[in-house]
Amino acid sequence: KNQVEQSPQSLIILEGKNCTLQCNYTVSPFSNLRWYKQDTGRGPVSLTIMTFSENTKSNGRYTATLDADTKQSSLHITASQLSDSASYICVVSLFSGGYNKLIFGAGTRLAVHP
Amino acid sequence: ETGVTQTPRHLVMGMTNKKSLKCEQHLGHNAMYWYKQSAKKPLELMFVYNFKEQTENNSVPSRFSPECPNSSHLFLHLHTLQPEDSALYLCASSSGTGVGREQYFGPGTRLTVT
Numbered sequence A: 001k002n003q004v005e006q007s008p009q010s011l012i013i014l015e016g017k018n019c020t021l022q023c024n025y026t027v028s029p030f031s032n033l034r035w036y037k038q039d040t041g042r043g044p045v046s047l048t049i050m051t052f053s054e055n056t057k058s059n060g061r062y063t064a065t066l067d068a069d070t071k072q073s074s075l076h077i078t079a080s081q082l083s084d085s086a087s088y089i090c091v092v093s094l095f096s097g098g099y100n101k102l103i104f105g106a107g108t109r110l111a112v113h114p
Numbered sequence B: 001e002t003g004v005t006q007t008p009r010h011l012v013m014g015m016t017n018k019k020s021l022k023c024e025q026h027l028g029h030n031a032m033y034w035y036k037q038s039a040k041k042p043l044e045l046m047f048v049y050n051f052k053e054q055t056e057n058n059s060v061p062s063r064f065s066p067e068c069p070n071s072s073h074l075f076l077h078l079h080t081l082q083p084e085d086s087a088l089y090l091c092a093s094s095s096g097t098g099v100g101r102e103q104y105f106g107p108g109t110r111l112t113v114t
Helices: none
Strands: A004-007 A010-014 A019-025 A032-038 A045-051 A056-059 A062-067 A072-077 A086-096 A099-104 A108-113 B004-007 B010-013 B018-025 B031-037 B044-050 B053-057 B064-070 B073-079 B087-094 B109-113
Touching: A004 A086, A010 A019, A019 A032, A019 A086, A019 A108, A032 A062, A032 A072, A045 A056, A045 A062, A045 A072, A072 A086, A099 B044, B004 B087, B010 B018, B018 B031, B018 B087, B031 B073, B044 B064, B044 B073, B053 B064
Parallel strands: A010 A108, B010 B109
Antiparallel strands: A004 A019, A019 A072, A032 A045, A032 A086, A056 A062, A062 A072, A086 A099, A086 A108, B004 B018, B018 B073, B031 B044, B031 B087, B044 B053, B064 B073, B087 B109
C-alpha cells in the first residue's frame, strides 16, 4: 500500500533553534518527493522537490534530504523564525493511470515560540 | 499567491442544503484537482480534470458533484451532505498531469456541515 508517514506529529521549538522533520514512505514506483509548507487557513506551498537521483536540496533555511534506498526523507530548518510556524507536509509522487498521483503525509505541525 | 482562488472561504450548511464551491486558476494550466483535508489526516484526492475531462474519481460519494466548464474554472456541487463531510476543501491546478508537474493550491474552503 502506498503510504507516507511523518514524525513527529507536532513540534514546539524556540525561535532561532534548528529542527528536523522526518518522512518515511512506501510508495512505488517512486517519481519524486516534495516538501510543502501549509500556513493555517492557506493552501500548501511547495518548498523543495527531489527526484530519485538527488539526495539533498536547499531552499534558503530549508534543506531536504532523500535516501531512496531506505525510503526516508528529512526537512531541516535552520535558525527558525516565528513565520516558520505551519504544517509541513511530505508528498511522494508516483506516475499511475496516466497522471502524476500525489501521496500525502499527514504533516508535522511546527510551532515556533519567541 | 493569487494564482488559484477559491470561493467562498468559509461555508456553513445544513444537511438538506445545496451549495457550490468555486475554484478559478489564473496560471494558464489545463489540469485541475479537488482535495479534501480533514483534521490530522492526509489530503485526499477527490477528482482530477485534464482539459475539462474528468480523469479520476477517487470513489467519492455522489453527494459531491464536480463540474469543469473550462480549463480555468472548477466547481464542486454539494447536496445532502453529512457532518463527517466537514473539512477544508482544496483546489489545485497544474500545467498537465505528467511526471514532475507541480500542483499549485488555492487557499481552500472551510466547510462545516450542521
